[in-house]
Amino acid sequence: MKAIVQERFGPPDTLRLADADRPEVGADQVLVRVHAAALNPYDWHLLRGDPYVARLMGGVGLMRPKSRVAGIDAAGQVEAVGSAVSALRPGDEVLGFCPGSFAEYASTTADLLVPKPAGLTFEEAAAVPMAAVTALRGIRTVGRVQAGQRVLVNGAAGGVGTFAVQIAAALDAEVTGVCSACNADLVRSLGATHIVDYAREDFTDGRMRYDVILDNVGNRPLSRLRRALTPAGILVANGGGSPGHFFGAVGSLLQVAAVNAFVRQRLRAILPAAPAGPTHKDLLAVTALIEAGRLTPVVDRVYPLADTAEGVRHVEQGHARGKAVVTVM
Structure with missing residues (x-):
């Protein structure tokens, strides 16, 4: 699959489009075919290995990125589910936390995904999770x-x-x-x-x-x-x-x-919401507000996957209007 990969800590220029292995799916996991992924300040902090104390705490890797493929927010379609997953099935449209979302496919646990509100585009849905x-x-x-x-x-x-x-x-x-x-x-x-x-x-x-x-x-x-x-x-x-x-x-x-x-x-x-705590409950709460017409994602800019580095630079400048999003498929 195509993915944005990072071999070392550094500025956005360290990101490159390359081939990567398609993620494996465990018993409680879901494979998502990513249509769009959001860009967050969280992503550029991980990109630079910043702050340094996070490296010592084991969250991002010590000398090099812990994960070769970055990204956390995603919206897409379920491609496959593990044997212990019953709430989702292939073809379902979802949004949620998918580590490695700057790629054509990403895997995550079922509790970090919720159904995508029908009124949202995939780009808008990707802007929601974090x-x-x-x-x-x-x-x-x-x-x-x-x-x-x-x-x-x-x-x-x-x-x-x-x-x-x-x-x-x-x-x-x-x-x-x-x-x-x-x-x-x-x-x-x-x-x-x-x-x-x-x-x-x-x-x-x-x-x-x-x-x-x-x-x-x-x-x-x-x-x-x-x-x-x-x-x-x-x-x-x-x-x-x-x-x-x-x-x-x-x-x-x-x-x-x-x-x-x-x-x-x-x-x-x-700290920015990440895959921990009552995440599923919170994701359901925000999608309920969206479906009730009380919450609307604001998408600032949309970049193709190959231009992820440019999108990260835009977010890092701190003047994004709403969310910046990468389209994958």
């Missing part, structure tokens, strides 16, 4: 957003942000989106009542306080973020784009946890 589940956990599970609360989403026009604005609005919160002026209309159309243009305004100046802040950017000190919270407010720091080659998001998580022990405000840190 970004939408991260947003759901940040807004509903960790942020515990309630109707009528004031919620601010920093990075509202990005992959996680576009889903987070919609989920908070679906919970009847009063949503403020922080984005550039050129993305204001998009974020407002997703359900934001107020827009903060980060080039002209500082939402941490203390003039307005929020019950919940979801920070997807990490460009404000923790002390400033706390100024924008109500006395009992909740900060949810999404470490997906956190800078720092050595500690990266892990450093942000540790800082938030340390300060949280001494303040009344609730400071929480989350």
Whole structure:
């Protein structure tokens, strides 16, 4: 099969289109014929082996990538199922977490897949898993957003942000989106009542306080973020784009946890959703919102598989509008 392979850590130029072995399917696994795969900040962190502490923790490989084929989000059709799989069958259209999704075929366990909503294209469906589940956990599970609360989403026009604005609005919160002026209309159309243009305004100046802040950017000190919270407010720091080659998001998580022990405000840190925890339940929750018309993926750009490196470069610049997606078949 054709796949985007990586033999060493480095910039997007280390990626190349090559032949790779088709994945094997275990008893509890599903082989997916990939139609589209999303590009995430998670992918370029793995591409560069960044942060370095992740290498020591065994998550990405020590001296070279743990997996030769990158990618995690996918949408496609079930090609084959293992002997212990009964919920899916060949031909089913699915979306979910498929490690090695930058390829014509990827294998994963059945619990990491859910049926693709009929109203979505494969490109739109591929944009859902990591970004939408991260947003759901940040807004509903960790942020515990309630109707009528004031919620601010920093990075509202990005992959996680576009889903987070919609989920908070679906919970009847009063949503403020922080984005550039050129993305204001998009974020407002997703359900934001107020827009903060980060080039002209500082939402941490203390003039307005929020019950919940979801920070997807990490460009404000923790002390400033706390100024924008109500006395009992909740900060949810999404470490997906956190800078720092050595500690990266892990450093942000540790800082938030340390300060949280001494303040009344609730400071929480989350990592991008990955194949762990109640993933199947969360995937079903976001697809239910999509089918109810409360959640719509925003696809920024679509690249052919051969141009995956160009797509990664675009995402790495940090100004993607919604999600960037690779088409495979």
